[in-house]
Amino acid sequence: MTRRIVRTLLQAAAALITTLILVLVLDRNYRVLPNSLHAHMPTHHPGLVVTDVTIAQCSSVNVFSSCNLDKQKWTRVEKDLLLGKSWTRSAFLFVSRKREEDLIEGDSVVMDVTVGRLNPGSASGASEQWEARPSGIWLKRSMSHKASDDNQAITDVDVVFGDDAVEARGHWSIVGVPLLLNTENHFSAHLTVRRGPHVQEKTPKPRFNDNGRFRIMQVADLHLSTGVGKCRDAVPDKYHGGPCEADPRTLEFMAKMLEEEKPDLVILSGDQVNGDTSPDAPSAIYKFAKLLIERSIPYACIFGNHDDEKSMSRAAQMAILESLPYSLSLAGPEDVDGVGNYYIEVLARGKSDHSALSIYMLDTHAYSSDERNFPGYDWIKPSQINWFRHTAEKLKAKHKEYTHRHMDIAFIHIPLHEYLDHTNPRVGAWREGVTAPTYNSGFRDALVEQNVVMVSAGHDHANEYCALSMQDEAGSKEEQTPALWMCYGGGIGFGGYGGYGGYVRRLRMFEIDANEAKITTWKRIEHGRKVGERHDEQVLVDGGRPVAPQGGT
Missing domain, CATH: 3.60.21.10 (Metallo-dependent phosphatases)
Known part of the structure; x- marks a missing residue:
């Protein structure tokens, strides 16, 4: 009887040790322990953050070109950047996003975006590393998980059109010059980004003035x-x-x-x-x-x-x-x-x-x-x-x-x-x-x-x-x-x-x-x-x- 009790206790201890080891291993991928135990995890605006941005162009006369990318990684913004003005070409913006709690070691968070012909870091020194993407897009990304908790982190990307384009949404702004799409006879396309979390706008309550x-x-x-x-x-x-x-x-x-x-x-x-x-x-x-x-x-x-x-x-x-x-x-x-x-x-x-x-x-x-x-x-x-x-x-x-x-x-x-x-x-x-x-x-x-x-x-x-x-x-x-x-x-x-x-x-x-x-x-x-x-x-x-x-x- 005593031997059986000892065996049971040893088995329970082994199971507990195994569980703790598994938790610690899994925790290195930031997927098990609650956010309160991760100093690097976001705390004040859970949601999606942008990890990459690109553009794909395709031609109706080239069967090998495609305006579709891997759907497991990329979300296509359903706006033809040429607005259907080209008979043979189309272009689409693609955004890669992740939920903040799903970020793992090695993931990058986009902290800034601009559009232009020149590397924006060239004027500010080597400390700012910008990555080039098609059509003049430049990204500044951070490998730190703390970056996703920053109110300046990019949480969404969109496109607006026209030389007189403006942005009216809260926390959104147009960045850089129009996208460099190397085409003519179309409306200029502007990249616009949202920084920080989505904020639910409060509905105003109209009221008569004090004079009635x-x-x-x-x-x-x-x-x-x-x-x-x-x-x-x-x-x-x-x-x-x-x-x-x-x-x-x-x-x-x-x-x-x-x-x-x-x-x-x-x-x-x-x-x-x-x-x-x-x-x-x-x-x-x-x-x-x-x-x-x-x-x-x-x-x-x-x-x-x-x-x-x-x-x-x-x-x-x-x-x-x-x-x-x-x-x-x-x-x-x-x-x-x-x-x-x-x-x-x-x-x-x-x-x-x-x-x-x-x-x-x-x-x-x-x-x-x-x-x-x-x-x-x-x-x-x-x-x-x-x-x-x-x-x-x-x-x-x-x-x-x-x-x-x-x-x-x-x-x-x-x-x-x-x-x-x-x-x-x-x-x-x-x-x-x-x-x-x-x-x-x-x-x-x-x-x-x-x-x-x-x-x-x-x-x-x-x-x-x-x-x-x-x-x-x-x-x-x-x-x-x-x-x-x-x-x-x-x-x-x-x-x-x-x-x-x-x-x-x-x-x-x-x-x-x-x-x-x-x-x-x-x-x-x-x-x-x-x-x-x-x-x-x-x-x-x-x-x-x-x-x-x-x-x-």
Whole structure:
């Protein structure tokens, strides 16, 4: 019995020793012990780090070339660096990444990246060792595992396009010169990198100012391109003494208005991206987003018929918009038609948690889903109307707790069928035929039913009026009462059409006064005598109700 006990104890001791030896051996590969026992392992931002970057080019006339690398090591950034502009060649960026806890001895972490013809270390001495990669990429890597814990470590790499390319994402920056791809007739491609961990952006909470007022800027139809774009119907057609470049001129006007009007919220009401001329939608999105982010202005987007035309899908664009700083944009419920059906609550002044204003954003889609019977543009679907009604009803109880008059407004891209009624009183110019859907889905009636006082659209660039839709149930036209203001933002983008009587690009402002439940609107124009003035200023709502215009067309 004693001999058996001794044998058992010896076996247990041997097993324990074996286990300890195995742990120590495995620990040399940094895979067993917890991070707290590894002084060299990252502690404050676990995730992926970049260990290498390269570019592969391939030719359709060379069967031995390939734009694919070992998928076990490399992740391809799915953007042709030539943007499909070459008939015979393609090029792709590849990034090698590892989870920080999977780094082993001998792995290198990329600490810096640049692009240029010359070794960037040649000017700073031999202490900085840079490694060359194709197309002018230079990497500085560290063999130390502590490097992955550095906030300057490269954790992601991407590409943006165009001579006017910018970066709007938090902790991202464009590095060096454009990639040296040895090709002509394509948009310049820029390497952009993220340093340190991914940071989840906080969603801002819009609130009325201490004076009880809140300003909204509607920016309609930017029509931004990949690259500077081409001006259409520009007034004047020369700019700063030279030919008009669409995006720089559009964004310069927008930036000036942001500085002068100082909006509390910017609504981008569709066709931010000109799909035909923007093969890389993110490059266009970052241009307008950067203007807003650097001024700390919250913004919200819906889509138009051009945003995803020959470009990135709405869902993918919305995912980008949702991730950007100061963005209030949301994809909306998955069981509702479209991408971008959501609402924004603007809180009352002070520290109140009560909503003083609700803003409904709806996706008006693109082209008719029944071209044979209803040619032209699409319409708001039953699932959207049901979602809107249900949401508005659900919010009413909470809104009644607000001690002042709560108001509701809405933004869309394609105008409602009721915009076709030219007999409605209006303020502003009707310059072109209204391209509303020929099918009436009844969304205007749902807006009136839920006491929405104003809706504003884009889409028809040269129409820039507000028309008053009257209450149908009052009897004769003389006895009807105001029901809903239907406005246009007026197109701002020089990449979209203008025309129609020398249309001057513009944008629309709304000022909501919670003290009097009043909404005032005006427009600002890009060129001409009234460039510094408020144009067609009018009161839309007073005492929480739509009011008829004084005069009007």
